[in-house]
Amino acid sequence: VTTCAGSSVTYTCVGTATGGVTYQWQISTTGIGGTYSNLANGAPYSNVTTSVLTVNPTAVGLNGNYYRCVVTGTCAPNATSNPAALFVAAGSTPGTVTPANTNVCGVTNSGVLTVAGFNGNVVRWETATNLAGPWTPIANTTNTYTFNNLTQTTYFRVISQFGTCAQATSSVATVTFAAASPMVIVADPGTTLCEGDPTLLTVMNQS
Numbered sequence: 001v002t003t004c005a006g007s008s009v010t011y012t013c014v015g016t017a018t019g020g021v022t023y024q025w026q027i028s029t030t031g032i033g034g035t036y037s038n039l040a041n042g043a044p045y046s047n048v049t050t051s052v053l054t055v056n057p058t059a060v061g062l063n064g065n066y067y068r069c070v071v072t073g074t075c076a077p078n079a080t081s082n083p084a085a086l087f088v089a090a091g092s093t094p095g096t097v098t099p100a101n102t103n104v105c106g107v108t109n110s111g112v113l114t115v116a117g118f119n120g121n122v123v124r125w126e127t128a129t130n131l132a133g134p135w136t137p138i139a140n141t142t143n144t145y146t147f148n149n150l151t152q153t154t155y156f157r158v159i160s161q162f163g164t165c166a167q168a169t170s171s172v173a174t175v176t177f178a179a180a181s182p183m184v185i186v187a188d189p190g191t192t193l194c195e196g197d198p199t200l201l202t203v204m205n206q207s
């Protein structure tokens with residue numbers, strides 16, 4: 001389970017055994033292969049001897065804990081469930097999009113943007129042609145985005161989310177567009193040429 005601090009989480013284990021079933025939930029605070037100890041009822045844990053364990057409220061201090069259930073019946077041996085993880089954060093951490101500033105020239109262009117530093121998952125990328133918005137969703141949930149053939153200065157950002165926490169908005173990356181200007185060839189001014197004489201030709205940007 002991946003969730004935000006203050007939420008309620010339940011884990012379920014259903015077992016069968018001869019002579020009836022009893023349950024005992026256990027916890028490891030040292031990883032999936034760590035030492036497990038029996039839980040007792042008391043905040044934030046309840047129903048520790050039933051098939052459904054409740055953790056309420058979750059807290060950042062519980063992040064990384066593993067829980068498992070031991071099922072007991074008349075016949076030995078006891079049965080132990082697979083461990084289940086709990087990941088808790090105080091909130092969603094916004095990411096940073098790099099490069100923060102990119103310049104492109106002409107309508108044939110491309111580039112790759114990358115987001116890092118966030119927790120949880122990428123919900124979507126967004127784009128806008130005005131920094132104040134409106135922002136248009138991009139159906140991309142990966143850490144990178146490739147833009148192609150922009151025709152104006154464009155802004156990009158990422159919406160991320162950790163579990164049930166409120167979504168977070170990344171930094172904004174700016175791709176500055178400049179139109180390609182036509183080129184002209186200029187001859188060396190004031191030169192009168194005879195056949196076979198050299199001259200200087202200069203290529204210049206017309207803008």
